[in-house]
Amino acid sequence: MYAYFLIRHLDKEWRKILRKMIIIGLSGLLIGLGINLFILPFHLLEGGVFGIGLLFNYLWDFKIGLTIICVNLPVYVLAFKLDRSCFFNSLYGTLITPILIDLLIPLSGIVHLPILASASVGGLFIGVGTGLMLRYNISPGGVDLLALLLSKHFAINAGFIVFFIDSLILASGLLLFKDPKLIYSLFTIICVSVLIAILTSFKSISLYPR
Template structure:
């Protein structure tokens, strides 16, 4: 690799990191806005660890941001072990921003006292924020990471496991607040879920990746070592050039997408990478290998 190529690669890497950091920062601030300025003042909660944090904050009187940060840390440690450093750093950064801004927004009065408007707009703003963070390789709630790990042991999809958790969490809002607030919480969760779907352009957990590169063996070895994902090498032929080439195929999760892009960029900046959503994955050797 020439000095010019190395400098270009470093510049590209710094630009990507900056772009990811800004996107995650904005996403976390939007989530804090949806929570503290719309949902929480009206006793409406979100699902997952955030929902548990809202109820604990209401019962104890301690800041919401404190519970969000503490309760999420163990899950992001698991994310670091199972998904990778890029994901863990991005997620911890997002959680820190979220915790800080929920504390800063706490004295600000609710934007509206109309419970239905607060539920709808709070759910939309929260969904945009979470979707933005997910799109750039992070997460703001540990429930999804736990669901990914449980998914390896049980015959249920990640979405079904998350929904199962949230049924109990959102139902608990009826005991902490009132049952009508629990129903509004379910409505806010559904709105946020659908908004995330729009922002991320597909919430299915599995994605297929096709990589065309002259450094296919190096990229394949790095994917196996850093993501624990098996790869398949296929023989290909360029229609224009007529040259024989190797094509790398692998199946990843959407939380691993950012790390896969990093791997490809680090090894071959000229590589062609195509990633697509997969509706369902069955059989074969799709399960992730443990990385030690």
């Protein structure tokens, strides 16, 4: 009898782990596709660590994924001190997402859309990917992890926190590059923030059976 319940418990835990890994993989893939197919071709910006990674890529041709991992380090030190479960849950997302972003770089330029459509569709991909992670207390890191920590401790919707910080990053990009087309990045940031807000507002509705 004890062995039976132990097997049932282990099966349940393995199902949770498998579901989490599927969510991380799918979310990282969506974020990587959104950045490489729709954001990079027009040299647009996104918010958070993705936006910082893009800025470093445009300025010095740094690898986006590698920059994201480096920028994430201070936030992860904070997460480790404040919320260990959040830290360990998000660690996989932070490692897998940047790797997928760099692996999918060869896809940049194969989709041709007007700049407004590209900015919006890219935001939809990134927003769904990030929102799915945050919904399950996972994060691709950086601003999203910081938003997750703040939303858990201060009952503020993660989407609003992300939008505020992303707007600051966009303003920095406009000051650095003085390129009017960067204003289209605002559509990306709005789409990302709205989808994150939607996907994290109804956590009682599970996307997968528990």
